[in-house]
Amino acid sequence: MEELLIAGFGDIARRALPALAGRFRVTRLSRGCGVDLDRPIARCNADALLHCVPPAATGEDDARTTNLLAALERVRRVVYISTSGVYGDCSGALVDETRAVKPQTDRARRRVSAEAQLTRWCAERAVPLLILRSPGIYAADRLPLERLRAGLAVLRAADDVFTNHVHADDLAAVTVRALEPEAPPGIYNVSDDSELHMGDWMDLVALHAGLPKPPRVPKSRIGAHVSPEMLTFMNESRRLDNRRMKTVLGVRLRYPTVHQGLAHEHAVGID
Numbered sequence: 001m002e003e004l005l006i007a008g009f010g011d012i013a014r015r016a017l018p019a020l021a022g023r024f025r026v027t028r029l030s031r032g033c034g035v036d037l038d039r040p041i042a043r044c045n046a047d048a049l050l051h052c053v054p055p056a057a058t059g060e061d062d063a064r065t066t067n068l069l070a071a072l073e074r075v076r077r078v079v080y081i082s083t084s085g086v087y088g089d090c091s092g093a094l095v096d097e098t099r100a101v102k103p104q105t106d107r108a109r110r111r112v113s114a115e116a117q118l119t120r121w122c123a124e125r126a127v128p129l130l131i132l133r134s135p136g137i138y139a140a141d142r143l144p145l146e147r148l149r150a151g152l153a154v155l156r157a158a159d160d161v162f163t164n165h166v167h168a169d170d171l172a173a174v175t176v177r178a179l180e181p182e183a184p185p186g187i188y189n190v191s192d193d194s195e196l197h198m199g200d201w202m203d204l205v206a207l208h209a210g211l212p213k214p215p216r217v218p219k220s221r222i223g224a225h226v227s228p229e230m231l232t233f234m235n236e237s238r239r240l241d242n243r244r245m246k247t248v249l250g251v252r253l254r255y256p257t258v259h260q261g262l263a264h265e266h267a268v269g270i271d
Contacts, residue, residue: 003024004025008054009052012171024179029068041068041071051114060113061110069121086133097188133240148205162198163197164191164240189241191245208262
């Protein structure tokens with residue numbers, strides 16, 4: 001049985017683990033296991049690496065990925081869960097994996113740094129690399145319920161931005177597929193088929209959770225109603241093209257749209 005190193009044992013890794021445990025001997029590399037990637041770590045080996053560690057909260061470079069790669073002695077396949085934020089604002093355009101990255105926040109620049117480090121490291125060693133660029137991940141415990149309860153505003157329809165989503169179970173399933181030895185390396189947009197604006201997403205979550213819909217305000221006034229971090233999301237609009245995920249990886253989503261995902265008993269907005 002091959003060895004799999006999972007760096008960052010969070011929600012997606014936990015969801016993927018049952019399917020992976022039958023194929024790999026799994027080693028977890030996370031703070032919960034006493035490993036701090038903000039510092040150099042001991043050398044480690046694996047046949048495959050699933051890299052789920054988010055960058056630190058400051059700076060433009062991802063030192064955690066630097067420390068992880070410095071510790072690796074042997075690996076034959078790498079899967080990295082990245083973010084669609086690396087594309088930046090695309091003015092609502094349909095975006096596939098050939099589009100150049102143009103990060104607009106330090107948060108996204110750190111992800112670009114991680115992707116670049118992994119790309120160089122894998123190219124030098126002829127190691128297959130799969131980068132999964134995911135958008136907003138949702139599930140029962142990953143819904144913006146506190147924002148809705150607080151009555152925080154969203155953009156009015158005339159100013160609203162496109163937002164993209166993927167159910168956590170689907171992202172976990174794509175991760176499992178990406179770790180299969182015959183999965184073609186490359187970059188994949190891991191998103192569902194939904195095309196909706198951020199305000200419509202919030203309205204939909206409110207409906208399923210039995211909460212009031214959020215108020216709508218013009219873009220010129222939204223800064224007074226949301227945090228600076230949320231404002232950065234409201235300054236970016238894009239629609240992810242997921243055809244490569246479907247045709248090249250052969251993925252069939254369990255929840256093709258947020259309507260189906262929210263209707264599932266494990267995705268209803270309850271506490």
